[in-house]
Amino acid sequence: MEKTCADEFPLTVDSSEKQGVVCIFGTGDFGKSLGLKMLQCGYSVVFGSRNPQVSSLLPRGAEVLCYSEAASRSDVIVLAVHREHYDFLAELADSLKGRVLIDVSNNQKMNQYPESNAEYLAQLVPGAHVVKAFNTISAWALQSGTLDASRQVFVCGNDSKAKDRVMDIARTLGLTPLDQGSLVAAKEIENYPLQLFPMWRFPFYLSSGLCVFFFVYCAIREVIYPYVTGKTDSTYRLVVSIPNRVFPITALTLLALVYLPGILAAILQLYRGTKYRRFPNWLDHWMLCRKQLGLVALGFAFLHAIYTLVIPIRYYVRWRLRNATITQALTNKDSPFSSSTAWLSDSYLALGILGFFLFLLLGITSLPSVSNMVNWREFRFVQVRTVVSQDICWISWRKHIPTTHFPTLKPSHKRTHNTIISDPVAGPQEQAAADRTLSIWLRQGPAGSKLRSLNLLMLAPPSL
Numbered sequence: 001m002e003k004t005c006a007d008e009f010p011l012t013v014d015s016s017e018k019q020g021v022v023c024i025f026g027t028g029d030f031g032k033s034l035g036l037k038m039l040q041c042g043y044s045v046v047f048g049s050r051n052p053q054v055s056s057l058l059p060r061g062a063e064v065l066c067y068s069e070a071a072s073r074s075d076v077i078v079l080a081v082h083r084e085h086y087d088f089l090a091e092l093a094d095s096l097k098g099r100v101l102i103d104v105s106n107n108q109k110m111n112q113y114p115e116s117n118a119e120y121l122a123q124l125v126p127g128a129h130v131v132k133a134f135n136t137i138s139a140w141a142l143q144s145g146t147l148d149a150s151r152q153v154f155v156c157g158n159d160s161k162a163k164d165r166v167m168d169i170a171r172t173l174g175l176t177p178l179d180q181g182s183l184v185a186a187k188e189i190e191n192y193p194l195q196l197f198p199m200w201r202f203p204f205y206l207s208s209g210l211c212v213f214f215f216v217y218c219a220i221r222e223v224i225y226p227y228v229t230g231k232t233d234s235t236y237r238l239v240v241s242i243p244n245r246v247f248p249i250t251a252l253t254l255l256a257l258v259y260l261p262g263i264l265a266a267i268l269q270l271y272r273g274t275k276y277r278r279f280p281n282w283l284d285h286w287m288l289c290r291k292q293l294g295l296v297a298l299g300f301a302f303l304h305a306i307y308t309l310v311i312p313i314r315y316y317v318r319w320r321l322r323n324a325t326i327t328q329a330l331t332n333k334d335s336p337f338s339s340s341t342a343w344l345s346d347s348y349l350a351l352g353i354l355g356f357f358l359f360l361l362l363g364i365t366s367l368p369s370v371s372n373m374v375n376w377r378e379f380r381f382v383q384v385r386t387v388v389s390q391d392i393c394w395i396s397w398r399k400h401i402p403t404t405h406f407p408t409l410k411p412s413h414k415r416t417h418n419t420i421i422s423d424p425v426a427g428p429q430e431q432a433a434a435d436r437t438l439s440i441w442l443r444q445g446p447a448g449s450k451l452r453s454l455n456l457l458m459l460a461p462p463s464l
């Protein structure tokens with residue numbers, strides 16, 4: 001039978017299988033945790049310590065010796081000591097010749113020292129093969145079985161045999177080693193644990209920028225414009241109405257920006273006639289933060305769904321409904337039930353809900369744990385259909401807007417078809433204008449893209 005990767009790297013480590021001896025310098029938090037994990041995985045562990053007699057709480061089965069004695073017991077030495085205390089190694093330089101020295105250290109700040117800790121170590125002990133590894137794994141993760149933490153171990157070093165040995169140890173511990181090249185990469189590896197959401201920065205600034213832009217735009221149209229022209233105070237719209245417009249528009253814009261770079265990349269590859277050339281930096285970075293863009297977009301869609309839930313309990317909405325009822329009673333006019341309006345209003349909401357469901361589906365199928373279970377064709381099948389269905393939901397929804405009789409859709413700029421037709425003071429000219437507008441909207445058809453609808457929405461004059 002053909003041998004698979006899974007056969008080579010069993011999921012659980014058989015601790016009865018004897019591995020070699022590993023020496024760990026330092027009996028601190030990390031040294032102890034790594035030692036315990038190694039013992040569990042079948043290694044013999046020898047600790048090197050400044051005070052071997054007073055070292056306490058060490059994992060059972062491990063030996064503690066002074067540094068020089070411990071070093072003589074193994075070819076592989078893990079240095080679980082902070083960089084500031086490395087000087088003692090200079091004295092041991094002779095006994096460390098030819099050994100594999102694993103630097104696990106991290107710093108307090110990014111670029112704290114001119115050279116990486118691992119390169120500094122290589123200068124201190126020139127005869128040893130220094131390998132950077134394990135610095136992204138926390139002592140806590142080692143103790144808790146690494147089940148709920150990252151398993152990736154970034155490994156770099158100038159000696160490939162030494163690097164291979166370290167990668168083997170990582171695999172035996174149930175971790176996933178990733179070869180990052182020569183020791184020059186140590187600086188970057190040491191910066192990983194100190195980074196604060198680097199891939200989230202661009203999506204964060206972009207979505208903040210979009211929100212501010214749409215918010216100001218809507219505030220001008222819905223608050224400042226009515227105030228300047230009719231002295232009406234609509235400032236209350238700043239709290240729910242406008243955010244509930246800004247959030248879904250931002251969500252859709254971000255969603256478009258998740259799929260746009262893939263198209264640009266495909267065009268660029270066709271133009272260049274090869275896929276083996278690096279994308280320009282801006283495109284590369286854009287491609288890499290699509291996951292974050294997608295999740296931020298989903299967050300905004302969530303916000304929109306929650307804001308929509310509160311519409312019926314808003315004072316403004318209840319006031320309008322009450323007023324409409326009283327006016328009808330006083331003027332003794334009833335407004336007959338319109339089946340088509342009910343249809344449109346319901347399908348409008350249903351499309352919103354379906355759109356939201358598809359958004360979630362897109363997010364779920366993009367999760368690596370889910371997408372890893374499907375092949376490329378299956379992934380494309382779901383992604384392409386979901387995006388297209390969402391487009392259709394959205395376009396259909398847009399087409400419904402002018403005829404929807406939703407209570408909140410009646411700020412002055414939203415004198416849409418129905419509200420104008422049912423407005424007793426609307427003259428025939430205004431009704432004809434509303435009919436014209438409606439026919440323009442309906443002619444958009446399925447070919448009208450999201451962007452065109454969005455433009456129409458943005459450019460629609462306040463009298464719409």
Ligand SMILES: Cc1cc2nc3c(=O)[nH]c(=O)nc-3n(C[C@H](O)[C@H](O)[C@H](O)COP(=O)(O)OP(=O)(O)OC[C@H]3O[C@@H](n4cnc5c(N)ncnc54)[C@H](O)[C@@H]3O)c2cc1C
Binds near residue numbers: 291
């Ligand atoms: C709500 C939401 C949540 C998301 N969450 C995540 C997440 O958790 N993790 C995550 O990684 N992403 C996530 N994303 C991002 C999203 O899954 C991907 O960015 C998206 O699937 C990329 O699709 P694409 O077709 O644009 O690009 P790609 O699949 O990168 O394709 C780009 C282009 O390159 C070509 N191409 C690429 N690969 C191949 C291939 N193997 N064979 C042939 N041609 C190829 C195709 O022409 C394609 O058009 C999320 C998105 C959303 C909306």
Ligand SMILES: NC(=O)C1=CN([C@@H]2O[C@H](COP(=O)(O)OP(=O)(O)OC[C@H]3O[C@@H](n4cnc5c(N)ncnc54)[C@H](OP(=O)(O)O)[C@@H]3O)[C@@H](O)[C@H]2O)C=CC1
Binds near residue numbers: 025027028055079107
């Ligand atoms: N804790 C963690 O989660 C992680 C830690 N690391 C790295 O592992 C290394 C050790 O971290 P950690 O175990 O948390 O630190 P601790 O302070 O808990 O332990 C450091 C150990 O270094 C030894 N040491 C040697 N010389 C000195 C000295 N002059 N002064 C003080 N201690 C000395 C001591 O052992 P002894 O008394 O036996 O000599 C001490 O226990 C660091 O480089 C850290 O960046 C990396 C990833 C995660």
Ligand code: HEM
Binds near residue numbers: 252301349351
């Ligand atoms: C739970 C599902 C949803 C429901 C019930 C819903 C309902 C609504 C309602 C009632 C409005 C009108 C708000 C107002 O004018 O005060 C609205 C607006 C809007 N919705 Fe949704 N929606 C849902 C999901 C979505 C999703 C997933 C998107 C796409 C990201 C979306 C995009 C929009 C857009 C762009 C607006 C227009 C803002 C405007 O110009 O007024 N909706 N939605």
Ligand SMILES: [Fe+3]
Binds near residue numbers: 413414457
């Ligand atoms: Fe509008």
